[in-house]
Amino acid sequence: MLHVFACDGDRLRWAREAEGVRTPLPAETVWLDLQNPTPEELARAEALMGIKLPTREQMAEIEESSRLRVTPDAVHMTALVLVWADTDQPRIVPVSFVLAGGRLATIHAVDPQPFLAFRRRVTRNGGAELTAEAVLAALLDGVVERTAAVLRRVGLELDTMGSRAFRGRALPVKGERRNDTRTLKRIGHTGHLIGKAHVSLSTLNRLLTFLARGEGWTPAKRTRRWARAALQDVTGLGEYAQFLSGKVSLLLDTTLGRINVEQNEIIKIVSILTVTLFPPTLVASIYGMNFVSMPEKDWTFGYPLAVMLMILSATLPMIYFKRRRWL
Structure with a gap:
């Protein structure tokens, strides 16, 4: 699926009419969003960008030199983004960001929620992001905010489970029935989700460091200033994720200890x-x-x-x- 966003005066516009196979891509294109692209869509995007876009195999590489690299014609960046965080099967999927010729191309197999929210906002009000780097910053901001919201929700859930685990028999709650199997499953799922979020934050940390330093290329001063500020947020979220991992370990030990005492x-x-x-x-x-x-x-x-x-x-x-x- 190919989504085309072009500059229309002083606003960013979703050019739906240019997404047809036989329709040429507008020269004012700022952002090409490719979700599970077909060979024809990939060829059209590569023709407009003037470069070869990364394949799924290249996006799955774990070496930092493969995820963050500068070529004579483009800047390639890949991060692992948390998706399906509200389900029982959260995942982290590789998302590639390619800057070339004043345009941004994003390639991903699963549509992250921040991307969907950004497209909806542009559809309703138009986007104020008129450059490829501004769109990149907006998308990464959405990814960071989404991860922060997930960690905040997980923290509240751990507080609730912790209050029940440490309350003991002195303060029973009317109508509450304790299910140890369900509690252990919730703790395990929470720890799994935090681990996924921490991996995603680690890749975002490296990507933002790459943007802030501008090694091998020269991003705009505004982009570098934004990257340094976002890097502080991601660093803080990484520390918070480690704190939540400690709470999960404590809660798991407490629950298993209580079950052992009852037995x-x-x-x-x-x-x-x-x-x-x-x-x-x-x-x-x-x-x-x-x-x-x-x-x-x-x-x-x-x-x-x-x-x-x-x-x-x-x-x-x-x-x-x-x-x-x-x-």
């Missing part, structure tokens, strides 16, 4: 019941034997004495356990 309590109760019922069971077993020569068999008060002995043998261990505070 030990159950085992202790079962052990105490076993020890308590063993003496009366022994008495009942002895006097339940059907031997002919049993002196107690002809006793008048044999039955009540046996019952009293069983009750006494069960009561004395319970009293002992109570004094030792095992119950």
